[in-house]
Structure formats: C-alpha cells, structure tokens
Amino acid sequence: xxxxxxxxxxxxxxxxxxxxxxxxxxxxxxxxxxxxxxxxxxxxxxxxxxxxxxxxxxxxxxxxxxxxxxxxxxxxxxxxxxxxxxxxxxxxxxxxxxxxxxxxxxxxxxxxxxxxxxxxxxxxxxxxxxxxxxxxxxxxxxxxxxxxxxxxxxxxxxxxxxxxxxxxxx
Amino acid sequence: xxxxxxxxxxxxxxxxxxxxxxxxxxxxxxxxxxxxxxxxxxxxxxxxxxxxxxxxxxxxxxxxxxxxxxxxxxxxxxxxxxxxxxxxxxxxxxxxxxxxxxxxxxxxxxxxxxxxxxxxxxxxxxxxxxxxxxxxxxxxxxxxxxxxxxxxxxxxxxxxxxxxxxxxxxxxxxxxxxxxxxxxxxxxxxxxxxxx
Numbered sequence: 001x002x003x004x005x006x007x008x009x010x011x012x013x014x015x016x017x018x019x020x021x022x023x024x025x026x027x028x029x030x031x032x033x034x035x036x037x038x039x040x041x042x043x044x045x046x047x048x049x050x051x052x053x054x055x056x057x058x059x060x061x062x063x064x065x066x067x068x069x070x071x072x073x074x075x076x077x078x079x080x081x082x083x084x085x086x087x088x089x090x091x092x093x094x095x096x097x098x099x100x101x102x103x104x105x106x107x108x109x110x111x112x113x114x115x116x117x118x119x120x121x122x123x124x125x126x127x128x129x130x131x132x133x134x135x136x137x138x139x140x141x142x143x144x145x146x147x148x149x150x151x152x153x154x155x156x157x158x159x160x161x162x163x164x165x166x167x168x169x170x
Numbered sequence: 171x172x173x174x175x176x177x178x179x180x181x182x183x184x185x186x187x188x189x190x191x192x193x194x195x196x197x198x199x200x201x202x203x204x205x206x207x208x209x210x211x212x213x214x215x216x217x218x219x220x221x222x223x224x225x226x227x228x229x230x231x232x233x234x235x236x237x238x239x240x241x242x243x244x245x246x247x248x249x250x251x252x253x254x255x256x257x258x259x260x261x262x263x264x265x266x267x268x269x270x271x272x273x274x275x276x277x278x279x280x281x282x283x284x285x286x287x288x289x290x291x292x293x294x295x296x297x298x299x300x301x302x303x304x305x306x307x308x309x310x311x312x313x314x315x316x317x318x319x320x321x322x323x324x325x326x327x328x329x330x331x332x333x334x335x336x337x338x339x340x341x342x343x344x345x346x347x348x349x350x351x352x353x354x355x356x357x358x359x360x361x362x363x364x365x366x
Contacts, residue, residue, distance in 0.1 A: 003190070003211060004310070005258070005259035005262040005263055006188075006255060006256055006259035007255065007259075008252060008255060009248075009252070009255075019244060019247075019248070020247065020248045020251050020252070021248070022180055022183060022184045022248060022252060023184070023242065025177065025180050025245060025248055026177070026181065026184060029177050038227075038230050039227060039230070040230050040231050040234060041227060041228055041230075041231050041233055042212075042216070043231050043234060044227075046171060063171075064171065064173075065173075066173075066237070066241050067234070067238070068243070069232070070233075070234075070236075070237035070240070070241075071233060071234060071237060078230060078233075103302070129287055162278030
C-alpha cells in the first residue's frame with residue numbers, strides 16, 4: 001500500500017512528549033536506574049530481589065521513564081534518578097571529541113529522545129547534557145543528510161544500523 | 171511491572187510502519203482494562219484507609235498506581251487513535267469499499283467509524299466545484315496524459331470501461347486504458363503503469 005496517506009502522530013520536540021505518539025510511548029518505556037527516597041507500602045512484589053511486603057527507602061532498582069517522570073518531585077522526597085552511562089561525563093567527552101564515531105543504535109535506540117527526557121530530573125549536569133545532545137546532533141547531521149541524499153539504489157543498511165531511531169531516514 | 175500488556179499493543183502497531191491495519195487485539199484490550207480495574211480497586215481501598223486512619227505513608231503507593239492507570243489510558247488511547255489514522259488512510263488508498271480481509275481486522279465500532287468517515291468525505295466532496303462535486307481521491311499525482319499503458323500484475327477478471335468494452339485482466343497482459351479507470355487498481359497493486 002502506498003503510505004502517503006498514513007500520517008502517524010510524530011514524536012514530541014525537545015523535552016515535550018506527544019501524548020498520542022507511538023514513538024514517544026516506546027521511548028518512555030526505557031528503564032532507568034533509580035533510588036527510592038521513601039517507602040512504598042504494599043508494592044514489594046514489584047521489586048523481586050526481596051520478599052518484603054513494602055519497597056523500603058533507599059532501594060536501588062530500575063523503573064521505566066514514564067513512571068520515574070510521574071513520581072519525581074523537585075524536593076526529592078520520592079525518588080532520585082541516576083543518569084544512564086551514555087549521558088555521564090565520560091561518554092560526554094567522547095561525543096564532544098568526535099560525534100561521528102559512535103554507534104548510536106548500540107547506545108540504546110533513543111539517544112536524543114531519552115537524553116532530552118533526562119533533563120526533567122534536575123540533575124546539576126543538565127546544561128552540559130543539553131549541550132552535548134545538541135552538538136552531537138549537529139556533528140552527525142551533515143553526514144546523515146549527505147548519505148540519505150546520495151544513497152540512490154545502494155544498500156544503506158550498514159549505515160542505518162549505527163543511527164539513532166530519530167535519524168533513521170528513509 | 172505494570173502496563174507491559176499495554177505497551178505490547180503499541181509495539182504491535184509500531185512494527186507495521188507501512189500503515190497496514192493489523193487485526194483488532196480485543197484480547198489485549200480486555201487484559202489492559204482488567205489491569206486498570208485491579209489497580210483502581212487497590213487504590214480506592216488504600217485511599218479510604220489513608221483517610222480513615224490518617225496513614226499518609228500509603229500515598230506514594232497510591233501515586234504509583236495512579237501513574238500506571240494514566241499510562242494504560244495513554245497506551246489504549248494511542249492504540250485506538252493510530253488505528254483510526256490507518257483506516258482513514260485506507261479510504262484514500264483503496265476507495266470506499268474495503269477488501270474483506272481488511273474489514274475482518276476492524277472491530278464493530280471501527281466499521282461504524284469508517285462508514286461515518288466515508289459519508290463525511292463524500293458530502294464534503296459533493297459540496298465542492300459549485301455543487302457539481304469533485305472526487306478528491308482521484309489523480310493524487312498530477313496526470314501527464316489521458317490514456318496510459320498498464321500491465322496486469324495479477325489475475326483480476328473482467329473489467330468494464332466507460333464505452334462498454336469489457337477487458338480481461340490476466341496476469342502479464344498489457345492494455346491501453348483511460349487513466350481515471352486504472353488509478354484505483356494501480357494503487358491496489360493489480361495494475362502497473364508501464365513507462366516506456
């Protein structure tokens with residue numbers, strides 16, 4: 001079927017998500033390492049490492065992004081979110097040095113999307129994270145655009161494999 | 171973790187990037203609604219307990235279950251909405267009569283929505299062109315000529331054109347036909363425009 005007429009809801013821009021976008025829903029399903037800052041009574045079965053009835057304060061576990069966003073409060077009484085490896089100092093230096101080298105698909109298919117969402121959690125490194133995301137995109141953009149415009153009849157799967165899902169151009 | 175089934179529904183649709191409509195996952199929908207009922211009941215019980223006995227420490231759990239309810243709601247709404255978008259695309263690509271195998275994939279309410287959409291589109295198209303009507307679903311690309319050379323890709327049986335001539339569409343046969351008659355069949359993949 002010719003797909004011109006099927007226009008799905010596109011993902012949100014920057015820190016916003018589009019409620020009905022399938023891409024944003026899948027993006028927010030990604031898991032993040034968190035630490036609980038309060039007790040969660042009667043939900044012990046969610047955290048399978050212990051048999052406790054409650055989730056005690058100070059538990060380290062993984063929660064999906066949507067739940068972390070929903071529960072997070074500025075005063076940190078509920079949970080604190082750890083930055084995933086890719087957005088920390090070490091990897092940021094790699095990205096700043098040469099954005100084109102990295103296999104973004106291996107880093108998790110939603111590098112830009114997840115990175116933008118991480119800005120919701122008030123990390124002190126937020127300005128640096130935002131800066132790195134932008135510079136990485138700018139750095140890779142030229143090569144991505146070039147490949148997509150000049151890939152007539154060639155097999156581009158090797159190239160596309162290393163791209164983040166936002167950049168997977170047809 | 172909660173809301174796994176709901177995300178499965180989303181993945182089902184996300185996999186079909188070409189706009190195809192998969193079968194309506196009634197089972198999946200029912201499971202998500204059941205999970206929502208269970209969460210809601212647990213929350214009601216906890217809220218009553220928190221209010222009656224002043225147990226404020228139950229609130230984080232209540233909030234968590236509430237997030238799960240909202241998430242399930244989001245997934246279901248997005249699932250249903252995306253299916254509507256695909257059905258709308260079908261009207262523009264296939265025409266107002268859908269092939270039976272596609273209609274099987276739609277639930278009763280979706281069939282109803284589709285027929286109402288058809289009616290709205292038809293009355294809109296009738297109102298154009300000064301009361302004469304204009305078929306917007308034809309000529310999606312600017313036409314270059316009145317008659318076109320087409321090759322048949324599959325057996326489609328007999329096909330009648332405006333002057334009464336009946337043409338037999340057999341696989342690999344070539345014909346010279348008026349463009350407006352062929353457009354639907356080209357989009358369905360039965361005919362192929364031969365550019366020599």
